[in-house]
Amino acid sequence: MGIRILEGGALTTVQDRGRYGYQSTGFSVSGVMDRRSFQIAGALLGKRETGAALEAALLGPTIEFTEDVLFALTGADMKPKLNGWEIPMYHALLGKRGDVLSLGFAVTGVYGYIAFAGEMDVPVVMGSKSTNLKCRIGGYEGRTLERGDEIGILGAKTKLPNMYKRYEDIHAFTETEKEIRVLAGPEADYFTEEGMRAFLESVYTVTDSSDRMGYRLEGEAVASRRGVDIISNGIAFGAVQIPPSGKPIVMMADRQTMGGYAKIANVATVDLPELAQSRSGTKLHFKMITIEEAQKLLRREKAYMRYLYRATN
Amino acid sequence: MEGFVIRQAGDMAVCVEFGNEVSETCNAKAGSFYRSLLAAPVKGLIEAAPAFCTVTVYYDGSVIRYDRFAALLRKRLLSLKEEKRASGRTIEIPVCYEGDYAPDMMNVSQHTGLSPKEIIELHSGRDYLIYMLGFLPGFPYLGGMDERLSTPRLPAPRVRIEPGSVGIGGKQTGIYPLASPGGWQLIGRTPVILYDAKRETPVLYEAGDRIRFVPISKKEFDALDERGGN
Known part of the structure; x- marks a missing residue:
């Protein structure tokens, strides 16, 4: 057994x-x-x-x-x-x-x-x-x-x-305030300049209604130009949806396949672990990076895993 | 094929948009692009999810960079022939529109002023395009219901709708692949198991297919019942 x-x-x-x-x-x-x-x-x-x-x-x-x-x-x-x-x-x-x-x-x-x-x-x-x-x-x-x-x-x-x-340095998730890197989302143009500024410059708090499906955040409402309803399309891991309340929801592992709210951003894949490990009350600052930076970080992550495997095996 | 936009959806996905409307034309474009990716995957592809007028393409961003991946997709899209109409299969779904299987038939009859016989004829008298699957595994978003059948949802949703239930919600018709809460007016039920994770093809149909509801009697329902009665 x-x-x-x-x-x-x-x-x-x-x-x-x-x-x-x-x-x-x-x-x-x-x-x-x-x-x-x-x-x-x-x-x-x-x-x-x-x-x-x-x-x-x-x-x-x-x-x-x-x-x-x-x-x-x-x-x-x-x-x-x-x-x-x-x-x-x-x-x-x-x-x-x-x-x-x-x-x-x-x-x-x-x-x-x-x-x-x-x-x-x-x-x-x-x-x-x-x-x-x-x-x-x-x-x-x-x-x-x-x-x-x-x-x-x-x-x-x-x-x-x-x-x-066969050991690795402990990754402690002790920080209560974190920077989370994001990329512009497919519907970033649904939001006003002030809305985007609020999203990138104010602080969002992870609420306790967060689970494997999504992390609901509290903070300044993100203003859209003409509402946030879209014709439903696919939702990637880390997609940041803005529902009518304006309060962001980051879609996680158990997210549904399709969604009808505009996505202002997408969390960089390399920062998803840190986000997933954020308890309710954790303060998040979103920082916009480019796709080139995000994918460079992805390749670095892969290299780190290869290195760890070689170093321990 | 022309008239598409490729947007980033994070570092592991792109969203290919074929217009911003619910129409058969946009949906047919999305469908043929999706099927072409299934038939001949491009480098780095993980999977693709077609919706009303988009296909979200998931890829391994550590294997291929965004600009290179987008270029591969663009090349593929430009090489595709435009289809005016979805070229999927037509799937026949037997439906019993009688008795306990049609608890809201009288609601629909009262609201529409049609007799149950007319409702059944109108509902089963045409094929419905599956624009996309979502919300639940195998839940089809169907287009093209006869407007005379439009009936508002129930004022209070049911806590449990049996799998296989066929209903009307506003201007849409649909079918519940698994038990779920819901507020649709139920006018029939199919004995066919629409979704089974253990089956090689867990869901019987895909986006781009058309569904045709075929009326059957209570007796035929029992004979076909794949759940062994419930």
């Missing part, structure tokens, strides 16, 4: 990179909220592609190992303990049969990742193991994990070369 869930936590799901190829029929992409933390966890365990991992939101799960397997924890700091002893995050560690891994409330960040050296044995649904809660597909029976659920780990590894190198 692999693992048994003793406590489910607040919202623990199986996620991978996402379910691509079905947006044309109305299926959300889903997938991890913080791709960077998720990929680091995989790299520490010798995986070029992380595959599927557990994603926990705010309150982590308690898990019993039913088989020996290496694991790694990244993302939000949920003060992890193994059999009651504090353990480090961003390290490859061995969980032995009968060991209990317990995560508590996140002290920093929102989303924590638990990856295993092996493949999580849940069915591939439409090309992905990601849980889509709305459609109740993917992951573990299409739902959040609960006490008593068991998931096998296929090809579980208990040893990897260079164990002493």
Whole structure:
């Protein structure tokens, strides 16, 4: 076997990179909220592609190992303990049969990742193991994990070369005020100059009605020229929609495929992890960058992941 | 093909716009571009999502730069022949317009002044273009309902609409692929499972196809019922 869930936590799901190829029929992409933390966890365990991992939101799960397997924890700091002893995050560690891994409330960040050296044995649904809660597909029976659920780990590894190198600096999500880089959105011209200025120069606060679907922000209303209704079109990860209230909503992993509100901007992909890990109350400053800068940062991110994989494997 | 605009939608997507209106002409352009991407993907392509008059194209911005990707799309678009009409398939959906499956038939009859028989004839008497799928998996935005059938939504939405329900909401008609809350006037139900994640093709139709509702009796509904009765 692999693992048994003793406590489910607040919202623990199986996620991978996402379910691509079905947006044309109305299926959300889903997938991890913080791709960077998720990929680091995989790299520490010798995986070029992380595959599927557990994603926990705010309150982590308690898990019993039913088989020996290496694991790694990244993302939000949920003060992890193994059999009651504090353990480090961003390290490859061995969980032995009968060991209990317990995560508590996140002290920093929102989303924590638990990856295993092996493949999580849940069915591939439409090309992905990601849980889509709305459609109740993917992951573990299409739902959040609960006490008593068991998931096998296929090809579980208990040893990897260079164990002493399998760690990475902790990415702490401690900042309560952040700069988030954005690109102009497809409907940026729907907004007045003052509207755009408000968006880029005032401060927005992450509200507690933020979830895997979208982050709702509080702050100065963004003024449009002639309303914000558009003929519905596709919504990318990080798209910043302006609804009639003028208060921005950033669309996240579980966003619907199509939307009818104008999109003033799109968060640069490299800043999505930092945004995803922003708790309610976090203050955001949006900074406009060009597509050239954003894609240069994307290539740098990819190079960092390659470097990390090589340095630890 | 001409008359398109390519806009950035972040560093991993572009939105190709074929006019800013809900029309068969714009939708046909979007459809043929979408199908051409499916048939012959361009470098960096992840997937594409067609809507009323746009196609949002998702790509890997770490593999190909925006200007290069936009150039590939432009080249493809210019090489495409213009289609005046969507060239999709016509999908027949059997619908029982009777009894419990048509709880709001009398509402629609009262509002329109048409008899149930006339409503069924008008509703099933033409093909509906699927402009796009969205809102729910497999939920088709259909165009072209006979205006005589227009009926406002229910004053209070239902908490649960059964999968397969066919309804009218204002000037639109549609079909619910899975259980959902909703305020449409329900005039029928199909026994066909429209969406099944385990099927090789989870949704039976795609944007650009046309739907034809074929009236069936309660008995035929039971014989065809893929859910095994509910």
